[in-house]
Amino acid sequence: MNCVRTRYAPSPTGSPHVGNLRTAVFAWLFARANGGQFVARLEDTDRDPERYRPEYIGDIESSLRFLEIEPDEWWVSGGPHGPYVQSERLALYQAAARRLVEEGSAYPCFCTAERLAEMRAQQHEKGLPPGYDRRCRRLSRDEAARRVAAGEPHTVRLAVPLEGRTACSDAVYGDISFENRTVDDQVLLKSNGWPTYHLAVVVDDHEMAITHVIRGEDWMPSTPKQVLLYRALAWEEPVWAHVPLILGPDRKKLSKRHGATQFVEFAREGYLPEAMFNFLVLLGWSAGDENRELFRREEIIERFGLSGISRNPAVFDYGKLRWMNGEYIRACPADRLADLCLPRLQEAGLVHTPPTPEEEGLVRQVTPLITDRMKVLSEAPALAGMFFRDPETPDDRARRKWLSAPDAARIVGAALEALPSEGGLGVEEAEAMVDRIAASLRVERAPVIHTLRAAATGTTVGPGLFETLSVLGPARLRRRWTKALDWIASETTSSA
Secondary structure: OOOOEEEEOOOOOOOOEHHHHHHHHHHHHHHHHOOOEEEEOEOOOOOOOOOOOOHHHHHHHHHHHHOOOOOOEEOOOEOOOOOOEHHHOHHHHHHHHHHHHHOOOEEEEOOOHHHHHHHHHHHHHHOOOOOOOOOHHHOOHHHHHHHHHOOOOOEEEEOOOOOOEEEEEEOOOEEEEEEHHHOOOOEEEOOOOOEOHHHHHHHHHHHOOOOEEEEEHHHHHHHHHHHHHHHHOOOOOOEEEEEOOEEOOOOOEOOHHHOOOEHHHHHHHOOOHHHHHHHHHOOOEOOOOOOOOOOOHHHHHHHOOHHHEOOOOEEOOHHHHHHHHHHHHHHOOHHHHHHHHHHHHHHOOOOOOOOOHHHHHHHHHHHHHHHHHOOOHHHHHHHHHHHHOOOOOOOHHHHHHHHOOOOHHHHHHHHHHHOOOOOOOOHHHHHHHHHHHHHHHOOOHHHHHHHHHHHHHOOOOOOOHHHHHHHHHHHHHHHHHHHHHHHHHHHHHHHO
16 A cells, blocks of 8 residues: 545535544545545635635634644645645646547536526426436537637536446445446536536545545435546556444434534633544443443554444534543643633633633632532633632522521631631631631531532532632631621521
8 A cells, every 4th residue: 555645625615513523533634544645625615605715724723633633744844745725726727627638538518507597497397307408419529629729618527428337445335436427517616617526525635645434424425426537647646445423312414403513612611622523432332341431542553443433423522522522631730721711711701811820820729629520611600610719699509508508607607717827728627617617616527518619619519628728728718717707697687
């Protein structure tokens, strides 16, 4: 086998979809597993203003960097097979189209848009399958050449064999074949000299020495047209590998009705790159270990092969992704996680931009305390907010369950007296303080813990109390517990 070269060919007609990125991950992995190169090129020949957006190019670049699968060759860094943008390669496509016409594998088509629309309407009316009726294919080569020379507008169409089958081998599906009579005489070159997908992708894959075309199963119907082009141009075909579709939980094609589908949405929500990578890999590929879900990238590279790709559609399980991301969050080094949470806290207005030294230190103290409950980074402000802002009022459960209890004022008052007048408050010191309060008031430890949590944070849930008290420190606790006594007094007055 020649040096393995795979490719990813996105179009800037939309922000990257997880289905496309899953294919990119497969292509990157196969190249890495075989010591090859991973190439990306920009398929920007679709300039429909309703779809084409230059800003999507930035999303494409960000998505590859986010997943840490930056190509060896692409339009950003260049390479020996450039340019890597289709709109800069028009001469190559036009030369291939001329050659195909000269050798009889394609032909000029002079049908106008009006004539084609009328043809389709008649086919629909008669219940016929859609497709070009090959009217211009019946022109003599001399007449076609004369009309081209006269400057008559025309496209170039593929001359699909009228009989027989076109067959090829697929690394996932095995031997596949298509009846030629079902394959349309596809337009290869538009009248403006720009290629359609089928011509451009074949020319680019050949010129860039792509050995393996790994793409979604929905591209399989285009395979016979591209196989015919390879054979007409006497070029070596790549290995084809079509990967299964991604379905939503209802087993219908994944779409926005199921939830997030675009890279930017997942990044905004706060999924870690390693979690997204691990999750995407397992959408349609098996490592051969059914009892494991979490794999290091190095393990996946060692195990990855096309034989592990399933023919069955993969189901995008949002709950599983959140669980997996939570596992990676808990495995994330504390300093890195703090750095990831910091921008979220700044966006929520909990921390200044740039943060003060005190705020940055507090972020690093707080982050380890919230990881157990965090599934995505966007949850950080809600989980950590109690450390950065004094509660305005306690929530209903804190007020009804603990701050309205008969011993609430005594517990909070004793805690205020027990606070150290200077210095900090360690975790062990906080626990010892709670024990002393419970003993001196002759109450159980649990009510003391719950009442002090409600008084300090305004809620009944959160990290361990002793860690919380230690991070908040005596100054914040004194301010908050003093205010809590006012809450308790107002509750007592209203219930009297």
